[in-house]
Amino acid sequence: xxxxxxxxxxxxxxxxxLGFAIVLFALLQGLISGKVLSSFWQLNVLxxxxxxxxxxxxxxxxxxxxxxxxxxxxxxxVGAYVGVVLTTNFxxxxxVALLAGGLSAAFLGFLIGIxxxxxxxxxLAIATLxxxxxxxxxxxNIEYVGGAAGFKGIPHHTNFxxxxxxxxxxxxxxxxFVNSTHGRACLAIRENEIAAESxxxxxxxxxxxxxxxxxxxxxxxxGLFAHCFYLISPNSFTFMASFxxxxxxxxxxxxxxxxxxxxxxxxxxxxxxxxxxxxxxxxIYALALIFLMFYRPQGLFGYMEITSMRPLNRxxxxxxxxxxxxxxxx
Amino acid sequence: MAEAKKESKVLLEAxxxxxxxxxxxxxxxxxxxxxKGELVGLIGPNGAGKTTAFNLFTGxxxxxxxxxxxxxxxxxxxxxxxxxxRGVARTFQNIRLFSELTVLDxxxxxxxxxxxxxxxxxxLRVGRxxxxxxxxxxxxxxxxxxxxxxxxxxxxAKNLPYGAQRRLEIxxxxxxxxxxxxxxxPAAGMxxxxxxxxxxxxxxxxxxxxLTVLLIEHDMNLVMGICERIxxxxxxxxxxxxxxxxxxxxxEVIRAYLGGxx
Amino acid sequence: MEMGQQVLQQLVNGISLGxxxxxxxxxxxxxxGIIKLINFAHGDIYMVGAYIGFFAITQAGLSIVPALLVxxxxxxxxxxxxxxxxxxxxxxxxxxxxxxxxIGVSFFLxxxxxxxxxxxxxxxPAVMDSVAINxxxxxxxxxQLLILGITFVLMxxxxxxxxxxxxxxxxxxxxxxxxxAQLMGINSDRIISITFGIGSALAAVAGVLVGIYYNxxxxxxxxxxxxxxxxxxxxxxxxxxxxxxxGGIILGVVEAFVSGFISSTFRDAAAxxxxxxxxxxxxxxxxxxxxxxxx
Numbered sequence: 001x002x003x004x005x006x007x008x009x010x011x012x013x014x015x016x017x018l019g020f021a022i023v024l025f026a027l028l029q030g031l032i033s034g035k036v037l038s039s040f041w042q043l044n045v046l047x048x049x050x051x052x053x054x055x056x057x058x059x060x061x062x063x064x065x066x067x068x069x070x071x072x073x074x075x076x077x078v079g080a081y082v083g084v085v086l087t088t089n090f091x092x093x094x095x096v097a098l099l100a101g102g103l104s105a106a107f108l109g110f111l112i113g114i115x116x117x118x119x120x121x122x123x124l125a126i127a128t129l130x131x132x133x134x135x136x137x138x139x140x141n142i143e144y145v146g147g148a149a150g151f152k153g154i155p156h157h158t159n160f161x162x163x164x165x166x167x168x169x170x171x172x173x174x175x176x177f178v179n180s181t182h183g184r185a186c187l188a189i190r191e192n193e194i195a196a197e198s199x200x201x202x203x204x205x206x207x208x209x210x211x212x213x214x215x216x217x218x219x220x221x222x223g224l225f226a227h228c229f230y231l232i233s234p235n236s237f238t239f240m241a242s243f244x245x246x247x248x249x250x251x252x253x254x255x256x257x258x259x260x261x262x263x264x265x266x267x268x269x270x271x272x273x274x275x276x277x278x279x280x281x282x283x284i285y286a287l288a289l290i291f292l293m294f295y296r297p298q299g300l301f302g303y304m305e306i307t308s309m310r311p312l313n314r315x316x317x318x319x320x321x322x323x324x325x326x327x328x329x330x
Numbered sequence: 331m332a333e334a335k336k337e338s339k340v341l342l343e344a345x346x347x348x349x350x351x352x353x354x355x356x357x358x359x360x361x362x363x364x365x366k367g368e369l370v371g372l373i374g375p376n377g378a379g380k381t382t383a384f385n386l387f388t389g390x391x392x393x394x395x396x397x398x399x400x401x402x403x404x405x406x407x408x409x410x411x412x413x414x415x416r417g418v419a420r421t422f423q424n425i426r427l428f429s430e431l432t433v434l435d436x437x438x439x440x441x442x443x444x445x446x447x448x449x450x451x452x453x454l455r456v457g458r459x460x461x462x463x464x465x466x467x468x469x470x471x472x473x474x475x476x477x478x479x480x481x482x483x484x485x486x487a488k489n490l491p492y493g494a495q496r497r498l499e500i501x502x503x504x505x506x507x508x509x510x511x512x513x514x515x516p517a518a519g520m521x522x523x524x525x526x527x528x529x530x531x532x533x534x535x536x537x538x539x540x541l542t543v544l545l546i547e548h549d550m551n552l553v554m555g556i557c558e559r560i561x562x563x564x565x566x567x568x569x570x571x572x573x574x575x576x577x578x579x580x581x582e583v584i585r586a587y588l589g590g591x592x
Numbered sequence: 593m594e595m596g597q598q599v600l601q602q603l604v605n606g607i608s609l610g611x612x613x614x615x616x617x618x619x620x621x622x623x624x625g626i627i628k629l630i631n632f633a634h635g636d637i638y639m640v641g642a643y644i645g646f647f648a649i650t651q652a653g654l655s656i657v658p659a660l661l662v663x664x665x666x667x668x669x670x671x672x673x674x675x676x677x678x679x680x681x682x683x684x685x686x687x688x689x690x691x692x693x694x695i696g697v698s699f700f701l702x703x704x705x706x707x708x709x710x711x712x713x714x715x716x717p718a719v720m721d722s723v724a725i726n727x728x729x730x731x732x733x734x735x736q737l738l739i740l741g742i743t744f745v746l747m748x749x750x751x752x753x754x755x756x757x758x759x760x761x762x763x764x765x766x767x768x769x770x771x772x773a774q775l776m777g778i779n780s781d782r783i784i785s786i787t788f789g790i791g792s793a794l795a796a797v798a799g800v801l802v803g804i805y806y807n808x809x810x811x812x813x814x815x816x817x818x819x820x821x822x823x824x825x826x827x828x829x830x831x832x833x834x835x836x837x838x839g840g841i842i843l844g845v846v847e848a849f850v851s852g853f854i855s856s857t858f859r860d861a862a863a864x865x866x867x868x869x870x871x872x873x874x875x876x877x878x879x880x881x882x883x884x885x886x887x
Contacts, residue, residue, distance in 0.1 A: 007460045014455070068688070115872050121687070122630050126822060127871050130864030137861040148857075173453050180452030180459065181438070181445040181466070188439045191428035198388060198422075200414035200443040200506050209449070239819075243695055250692050279711075282703035289696035290678060297689040303430065 010179075013307055014172075021168050025161075032160050042160075044272040046228055049163035050221045051264035053170045055248040056257055057217035060174050062246070063254030064183065065210040066190025067117060068125040071132025072218050072245045075105040077237035078135060079219025080226035081145050084154045087227065094157040098166070098223040105219025106212045108135075113211035117204065129239050140234045150233030151226075158227040166224060170217050175257055177213070186210050190255075247285075251292060253299030258306040263299070339365040340402075341510055341542050342387065342418075347396030349382055349566075356382040357566040360396070364510070369536060369543045371553040374563035375586065380546045381423055383563070384512055387544075388420050389413040400510070415443050419508035421499040423515045423546070429488035433479055433498055436487050437470040440505035470505060476535065477501045493524045497531075504539065511536075513545040517552050525549060529556050554578070562586070597729050602852040603845060608736040608805070610844020611743040615798035616821035617828070617836035618750065619791025625767035625831030626787050628687060632694040633674060634795060635818015636701035641667040641796025642716075642809045643709060649717050656719040656804070660742070663800050664793045671792025672785050680781065698818075705811040713810035716803035735805045742801060746794060747837065753790070754833060763787055767831060816860065820847075823867040829877030838878060842866075 028045065031037050037045065054072060061069045079101030086092040086100055116127050140148045177183045185206045188196035197203050226232045248267045252259025267285075274281035292299070340363050347360040357379040364370045372380050385391040386398060389410040398405050405413050419440075428436050445466060451457040474480040477497040482490060487498060496516060503511060516532070517525045529552055536543050547553045553560060554574045562570040562583050570580040577583055616638055623631045641663050648659035678697050682690045723734040754760035765773040766783045774780045802817070803809045824843045828835025843863055850862040870877060 007464050010455075010460070010463075116868070119871055119875060122628075122691070123826075123871055123875055125691070126630065126826065127868055129819070130823070130867045134861050134864050134868075137858065141855070141857055176453045176455055177449070180449075180463075181442055181447070182449050182452055184435060184439045185442055187431060187435070188428050188442075191430055192426045194390070194410075195422065195426035195428065196439070197410040198390075198414060198420055198426075199440040199502065200411050200419075201439070202409075202411050240815075247692070247695075250688075254688075279703045279707045282699055283707065286696045286699035286703065289699070290693050293685070293689045293693045293696070294681060297685055 017172075017307070021164075025164050028164070029160060041272070043228065044268060045160065046158060046163045046224075047272075048265055048268045049160075049167040050225050050228075051245070051248060051268050052167050052261050053217055053221040053224070054245045055252065055260040055264040056170060056174050057214040057221070058245050059249045059252075059254065059257065059260045060177070060186070060210050060217075061214040062249055063256070063260075064178055064190060065186040065207060067207055067211065068121060069128040069211070069214070070125045070239060070242050070246060071128035071130075071135075072214070073237040073239065073241035074132030074135035075109055075215040075218035076222035076225065076241070077139055077234065078105040078108055078215075079222030080232055080237070081139055081151065081222075082219070083223030084151050084226045084232065085145060087155055087157060088151070088153055094162070094227065097157075097227075098220050101223035102216045102220035105222065106216030109215025110208060110212040113208040113215075114204075117207040117211060129242065132237075132239055132242055136234045136237050139237075146233075148234060150231050150235075152231045154226055154230055154232065156227065156230070158224050163224055166220060170220070171257060171261070173217075174213075178257075182206070182209070187255075247289060249299075251289075251299055253301035253303065255303045256299070256301040256305055258304065259299050259301035262301065341366045341368075341400065342544075343399050344383075344386070345397045345399075347386060347393045347398060349379075349386060349391055350394045355566050357386065359567060360386075361568060362561060364542060364544055366509075366542055367540070369532075369556060369558050370545075371557035371560045372544060372546045372563065373548075373550075373553055373560060378563040379566040380563055381514060382566070384420060384514055384546065387413075387512060388418060414506055414508075417507070417509035418512065419503040419506040419510075420512035421496075421503050421514055421516060423518065425495050425499055427487040427495055427498060427502070429486070431487060432483065433474065433485055433487055433490065434467070434470055434483040436498060436502050437473055437505045438466055440502045441466045441470065441507075444507055473501045473505055476538075477531070493520050496520065496528075500531075500535075504535065508541065510542045510544065513543065513547075515546055515548060517547060517549045525552055528552075532556060598852065599849075600730050602848040604730065604732055604736065605852075606845030606848030607841055608739050608844070609848060610824075610841035611739050612798045612802055612805075612840075613817065613821050613824045613843050614837040614840030615743060615746065615794045615801075616817055617824035617840045618833060619795045620822050621825040621828070621830055621833065621836040622763070622767075622787050622791050624825065626763065626770065626784055627679070627683075627690075629679065629690050629694060630822060631791075632691070632818070633697040633701055634791065635814030635816075635821070636698050636705075637667060637671055637674070637792045637814070638795035638799040638802075638817060639809070639811060639814035640670060640701060640705065640799070641792070642799030642803045642813065643705065643714075643811075644796065645800030646714060646716055646803060646809060649719060656738075659719075660797060660800055663796045667796030667799075668789040668793040671788040671795075675785055675788040680784075698815075702811055702814070709811065711811060713808045716807050716809055718807075719804055735801075739801050739805060742797060746797060750790070750794070750833070759783070759786060820860075820863045823863050825877075826867060827870050827877055829880030832877070832879045835877055835879040 032042055032045070054076065058069065058072045061067050082104045083097040083101035086097040087094060112131055116124060116131070119127055139145060145151050185196065185201045188199065188201055189203050189206055193203055244267065248263035249260055251266060252261065252263025270285065271281060274284065342364045344360055344362040348358040349356045360383065372383060374380055382391065386393055389405065389408050389412065393406060400413070400416055400418060405416065428439060445462050447458040447462050451459050471480060471483065474483055477500065479494060479498055479501065482494065487495065490498060500513065500516065517528050520528060532543060533556060535541065557574060560571065560574055560577045561568055562577060564586045569582045569586060570577050616634065620631065620634055623629060623634070644666050645659050645663040648654045648662045654662065674697055678693050679690060682693060720734050720738065725732045754763060762773065762778045762783050763786070765776065766778055766780050770780050820843060821840065824839035825836045827842060828837070828839030843866065846862055846866060847859050851859045
């Protein structure tokens, strides 16, 4: 049975991943503590982690459950603002602020999800885009949090350890969720909603669940993001930001956690490296996106995970993998 | 010999059901029952309302008028997943597999309602998670074995040949743990030999799982060969019902259906 | 100003703004109708149209009508070019791929423009004397009259094309069912290209008119109107031409009332709130018909 996904293999797999995380943490923390990385790149390491949480949580909604959300930045904003109000105005511990931000965003995702997830495809995309913008505009009109000018005086709580371990938690959470009967219910919805319903899956429940979990992690990422800076403003959470997270997911592969990590890394790294040429950066970005859709629409990883590539014969793709260009003839 | 209708034995029953789509009657005055353990066929020309009847039984459509009961309780107004949870599973005329997932995962998904661990247990991988996953994996492999698909467990469903996809749909429906299995043209597109094998398989799983089976079929040999009772539909109405012999002799049926073919 | 008069004044402002949304929404709805694509780049086409008009007036010294025509023709060609290069190769790809490509094209147009014409907003030259008609305190200015007049003329021309020309009939057939239309001998590639051309031309006119109305253009000016025009198209019933016009005008009026009587900061939120209400209550829009998936 090991050939498929025997349970011993699962446990071993988790242990290997955790070990790898510890080594990676030590290595990166060493680079940061030893001042090998400039403060610019130190900040970008944090942003990469935050973007990984954003991408992987959006992937749960868009990639695994097959719903099309374009409002992820709105949930990030909720987490960010709830977090900064708690730490700055109420001096709450950071962990409480992060959790409260995540839970608020998840709750909002739940409330918004119930009516909107009845919509399909393009309509859902544009509705979530609109909702994300409404969240932002509402925040902009709340004087208590600084309105359009932004919220000032945020304590600098976010450091590498917080970002790294919360990213690891988010990755494990979503990986484990997807590999359970609950996650498979989401996959079934993506693949064929009518068949999923006929197999006894409450599709509304699972769509809303995936949406709320995704929103919750976006909220936590928002809290981490906000506490990197002295000031945050609603302008950080426009639908352009939501597009950005979508692009990470699509670039990496919808339905691949490995892909989301890679997508977040590539996009953040490119943005940082080209920071001095903002227009060029966006032109390159745009062309990269178009060519990706032409030549590899399934993203860098498609549905593949790095962990399932371990046997040597799978490193170069499963049989038939090359043929799945995503384009059909005729 | 066909069994007569006895209240205590009726599993699924439709009384005076009609279904109207934008003024068009897809099914009207539809009366139907199936007893526990029976194997019943639903035949009729294209557009006669056979698949509409399936969609009414499974909650995909809601009847415009009439009553549908399963195990003596009304299922009108229930969502498809709720009806499945009560014990009705189906296959689709136009195959609806989870095509980008593996054959094994297709079957595992259908165990959904019978898996006993929560979201938190899944995410933390504690409690019943490993035990339950192990159990459904074994059960799924057993089902695949029955349908000669075990060696294909790791393949993507979309890469299976056509006949194998049809078998996988049945295996998946069985995984949902039904009392009543609805098969919508299970032999469509199969060659005579595959159809023959399928007939035997249907007989066998029915006995093995103690199932009640209702099937829609175009292939007359298959229907006449294995069904104990047959309903014939035309223009959304039942024009005849009874044993295969009775139905074959029915002048209405000969006119509407058999006559049309020969 | 008394209340009734204020309402009327906002109505006039709203209809002017709404006409612009209507012009953009027509392109959206035509393109969606024919290839089921939310063309996120459509708002940026409108921006390019505004810049071409701007340069036609300032650099080439043209007056308003020739400038409009230059912008209309050039932008139509740009729209067709975008379709040929970016969307046509993906005709049979999953819709998500095309949508992402549209986002890519949108970014490309925005930032390529920014590179060539600089990100600083430009002041659109005054092309007409500032006339204003005052009817008992209700002010309708020359720009508003121009917008309404040109929109009206374009609607008439578009209606004629769609209803009475062979191309228009082919467009309607293709948007009803592309594959069948193809079987009937309609060259669907050509029709799709023409649809992009017409949609882009309308957007270009909207761009120039907005430049005249607000006196200012910038490379990111297309983002919000683009999205709102989509809202207008959904409101009217996507794929339905009169729906786009009605939706655009309703949206313009609602926005004018929200900024006039509540606060202009909630203007954008109002548009999206309309969108969500429509999607939840009547996803097919005002003029749309319901369809059911066949199982």
